[in-house]
Amino acid sequence: MALFAGLASIIFGAMAKDTTRERWIYGLKVFAEFMVIGLVLSWILYFIP
Amino acid sequence: MEELILVKVEHMQADDVPGGAWLTGLAAWFLPGLGHVLQKRWYRAILMGGAVWVCFFVGLGMGGHLFDLSSEGSWVILQIPPMIANLGTGALYLVSWLIGHGFADDPVQAARATYEYGNNLLLISGLLNYLNMLDAFDIAAGRKP
Numbered sequence: 001m002a003l004f005a006g007l008a009s010i011i012f013g014a015m016a017k018d019t020t021r022e023r024w025i026y027g028l029k030v031f032a033e034f035m036v037i038g039l040v041l042s043w044i045l046y047f048i049p
Numbered sequence: 050m051e052e053l054i055l056v057k058v059e060h061m062q063a064d065d066v067p068g069g070a071w072l073t074g075l076a077a078w079f080l081p082g083l084g085h086v087l088q089k090r091w092y093r094a095i096l097m098g099g100a101v102w103v104c105f106f107v108g109l110g111m112g113g114h115l116f117d118l119s120s121e122g123s124w125v126i127l128q129i130p131p132m133i134a135n136l137g138t139g140a141l142y143l144v145s146w147l148i149g150h151g152f153a154d155d156p157v158q159a160a161r162a163t164y165e166y167g168n169n170l171l172l173i174s175g176l177l178n179y180l181n182m183l184d185a186f187d188i189a190a191g192r193k194p
Contacts, residue, residue: 003107004173007100011177014097015184018194 005034066190074186079139081105081178084185097181104174105141112158113167115142115151137175137182 013027077084082098085091116131135142145151151171158164187193 004104004170007104008173008177010100011097011180014093015180 001038002035005031005038008034070186070189073189074182077182077185078137078178081138081141081174081181084182084189088185088188090188093184097177097184101138101174101178101181102141104170104177105138108167108170108174109145109151111163111167111170112161113151113164113169113171114154114158115145115171117146117152131172134172134175137178138171139178142175 009027009031012030013023016026017023073084073087076087080098081101082094085094085098115135116128118125118128118132161167184193
């Protein structure tokens with residue numbers, strides 16, 4: 001999941017925004033979102049039989 | 050009148066795309082990263098193309114399988130969406146198909162703990178390369194700096 005999040009955020013970050021700084025921030029934000037949403041969903045699904 | 054002007058501007062924008070941009074897009078699809086290499090965007094080529102290559106080979110290494118139209122037991126139509134995603138990797142998919150590697154979907158392979166991760170990484174690699182392709186096309190067409 002972290003690998004997927006990292007690779008996807010590299011491409012999303014590189015494609016979006018105009019400046020390098022903005023790209024870094026956006027890439028990190030996308031990475032964090034993937035990780036947090038993935039972990040939250042996995043905990044929700046853990047309790048569902 | 051405004052509508053007419055808008056339609057005319059849209060036509061002009063579509064006509065402005067140079068033929069080389071389409072070829073760059075095709076190259077970007079065929080070999081991940083090539084579209085940016087052709088435009089001497091080295092960092093983008095390494096980062097964006099590299100991400101697709103890593104995603105693809107890690108997916109294969111994890112035991113994921115690629116989709117084609119030969120289905121066993123399931124409807125062929127259900128194989129089309131994942132196949133379109135896999136086809137995004139261009140030559141990587143075509144070479145795998147030609148050498149017959151990565152298409153096996155046997156129960157032993159499916160029992161591996163990383164099987165589904167591998168499948169998803171293979172799907173994602175193709176989808177990410179479609180984004181690479183669009184990015185390379187936009188740069189070649191002058192729509193992006």
